[in-house]
Amino acid sequence: MSVIIPVAIVSGLGLFFGVGLSIASKVFEVKTDERIGKVREMLPGANCGACGFSGCDGLAEAIVNEGVSPDRCPVGGASMVKKISEFMGMAANEVVKKEARVMCNGTCDNAQLKYKYEGIRDCHAANLLAGGAGSCGYGCLGLGSCKEVCPFDAIVIENGVARIIQEKCTGCGKCVAECPKKIIHLVPVTSGFTVFCSNKEKGAVARKACKVACIACRMCAKVCPVNAIDVSDNLAVIDPEKCINCGECEKVCPQNCISDSRARVLA
Amino acid sequence: MKELLAILIGAVLVENFVLSKFLGICPFLGVSKKTSTAVGMSGAVIFVLVLSQAVTWLVNHYLLVPYELEYLQTIVFILVIATLVQLVETFLKKMIPALYKALGVYLPLITTNCAVLGSALLFVERNYSFIQAVVFGFAAGLGFTLALILFSGVRERLETCDIPEAFKGMPITLIAASLVSISFMGFASLILP
Numbered sequence: 001m002s003v004i005i006p007v008a009i010v011s012g013l014g015l016f017f018g019v020g021l022s023i024a025s026k027v028f029e030v031k032t033d034e035r036i037g038k039v040r041e042m043l044p045g046a047n048c049g050a051c052g053f054s055g056c057d058g059l060a061e062a063i064v065n066e067g068v069s070p071d072r073c074p075v076g077g078a079s080m081v082k083k084i085s086e087f088m089g090m091a092a093n094e095v096v097k098k099e100a101r102v103m104c105n106g107t108c109d110n111a112q113l114k115y116k117y118e119g120i121r122d123c124h125a126a127n128l129l130a131g132g133a134g135s136c137g138y139g140c141l142g143l144g145s146c147k148e149v150c151p152f153d154a155i156v157i158e159n160g161v162a163r164i165i166q167e168k169c170t171g172c173g174k175c176v177a178e179c180p181k182k183i184i185h186l187v188p189v190t191s192g193f194t195v196f197c198s199n200k201e202k203g204a205v206a207r208k209a210c211k212v213a214c215i216a217c218r219m220c221a222k223v224c225p226v227n228a229i230d231v232s233d234n235l236a237v238i239d240p241e242k243c244i245n246c247g248e249c250e251k252v253c254p255q256n257c258i259s260d261s262r263a264r265v266l267a
Numbered sequence: 268m269k270e271l272l273a274i275l276i277g278a279v280l281v282e283n284f285v286l287s288k289f290l291g292i293c294p295f296l297g298v299s300k301k302t303s304t305a306v307g308m309s310g311a312v313i314f315v316l317v318l319s320q321a322v323t324w325l326v327n328h329y330l331l332v333p334y335e336l337e338y339l340q341t342i343v344f345i346l347v348i349a350t351l352v353q354l355v356e357t358f359l360k361k362m363i364p365a366l367y368k369a370l371g372v373y374l375p376l377i378t379t380n381c382a383v384l385g386s387a388l389l390f391v392e393r394n395y396s397f398i399q400a401v402v403f404g405f406a407a408g409l410g411f412t413l414a415l416i417l418f419s420g421v422r423e424r425l426e427t428c429d430i431p432e433a434f435k436g437m438p439i440t441l442i443a444a445s446l447v448s449i450s451f452m453g454f455a456s457l458i459l460p
Contacts (some may be wrong), residue, residue: 006336013326013343017350024354028361054368120429 035088036064042084044075050151050172063088071097074152074170098171098186100154100164102146105196105257106139107159110211127180135209138198140183146175166261191240192260193249195220200233212257220249220258271402274395276457278406284382285414286451291382295415296440305419306412307366313408315355315377316386319348320404323387324397337391344387352378382411418447 154168203215
C-alpha cells in the first residue's frame with residue numbers, strides 16, 4: 001500500500017503540470033509561419049551558427065521572412081540548398097555562392113610602415129593606435145582577428161596580409177563583420193577579377209604607402225568593354241554583376257593591383 | 268524582518284551561490300562572455316528562482332512532508348523546476364520576444380541550473396518558512412546576478428589581454444573565476460548575529 005501514495009502523488013503532479021503547460025502553450029501561443037518549421041526540418045540541425053544566425057531556427061526564420069538564401073548554410077550542401085529553394089519557390093539559379101575576399105595586397109614587401117607595433121596581437125587593438133602600423137590607413141593589419149573568428153580555418157596570414165583559402169571559404173561572412181578595416185567583402189565566386197586594394201587616398205599618397213595601391217588612374221575603367229568598373233573616391237571597384245571575366249583590366253593596371261582570384265584556385 | 272535581511276545578505280555575499288557554494292557554474296561560464304546576455308540570463312534566473320522556491324515550498328510542505336515522502340524531494344523539485352522553465356519560455360516568447368531571442372539556448376539551460384535545485388534543497392535543510400524560502404530564492408538569484416555581471420566584466424577585459432597560448436580560452440577563464448571566488452571569501456567574516 002505504501003507504494004501507491006508516492007506513485008499517485010508524483011504522477012498526479014506530473015499530470016497537473018503537463019495539463020498546465022499545455023494550457024499555457026495555448027494561451028501564450030505565438031503565430032508562426034508554418035513554413036519556418038518545414039524549412040527548419042530540411043536544415044541539418046547542427047546549430048553550429050556558421051550561417052551567422054543564432055542556429056538553424058534563426059536561419060530558417062531568416063529564409064522565410066527575409067528571403068535569405070539557403071546557401072548561407074555551409075553544412076547542408078547543394079542538395080539541401082536545392083530542396084529548400086524549390087520549397088520556397090526561389091529559382092535555383094538565384095542562389096549564387098559567395099566567398100570572402102580580402103581587398104588588400106599590402107604585404108610586408110609592398111606596404112610601408114609608419115611605426116613598429118608591439119601591442120596585443122589583435123586587429124581591433126592595433127586599429128586604435130592611429131589606425132594601425134601601416135602607412136596605408138585602409139590596409140590589412142595582418143594580426144588575424146578574422147582568422148580567429150573563421151569557423152572553417154579558411155583564413156591564413158601570409159606575409160602580413162590575411163588571405164582566404166577559397167576551397168574552405170563558405171561565405172558565412174563572420175570575417176566581414178569582424179574586420180575593423182572593413183576590407184573583407186563577400187563576392188560571388190563566379191566573378192574572378194578583383195581590385196585587391198581599398199585605399200581611398202589620392203594616387204600619389206597611395207603609391208607612397210604601398211607599391212600595389214590603386215592610384216585611380218582609370219586605365220581599367222577605360223579598357224573595360226562592359227563598363228563594369230567604377231572609379232570613385234580614388235578607388236576602382238569592379239561590379240561582379242557586370243564583369244565578364246575578360247581580364248583586360250588586369251593587363252593594363254600599372255600598379256598590378258587587379259588580379260584573377262580564380263587563378264589562385266586553379267593553380 | 269531582521270532575519271530576512273540576514274538571509275538576503277547572507278545568500279548574496281557570504282554564501283554566494285556561484286562563488287562560495289559553486290552552484291550554477293555552467294551558466295556562469297556559458298553566459299558570462301558579454302555583459303548584455305549576462306544581465307538577461309540573470310533576470311530569467313531570478314524569476315525562475317523566486318517562482319520555484321514558492322512552488323517547491325508549497326509542494327514540499329503540503330504534499331511531501333504530510334505523507335513522509337521527503338526522499339522524493341529531488342525528483343519532485345526537478346519536475347517543478349522543469350515545468351516552470353518551460354512556462355517562462357512560452358511566456359517570454361509571447362510577451363518579450365526580444366529577451367527570448369537574446370537568451371536563446373540559455374533559457375532551457377536554467378532547467379539544469381543546479382543553483383535552482385540547490386536553493387530548493389537548502390531551504391528544506393534549514394527549515395525556512397514560506398516567506399523566508401522566497402526571500403532566500405530571490406537573494407540566491409541576486410547573488411547569481413552579482414557574480415555573473417562581475418565576471419562578465421572580467422571576461423570582457425580578458426578578451427584583449429595578451430594571454431599565453433596554453434592558457435587561452437577556458438583555462439584563463441577558470442583561473443579568473445577562482446580569483447573572483449577567493450575575493451568573495453573576504454565576506455565570510457560578515458557573519459550576522
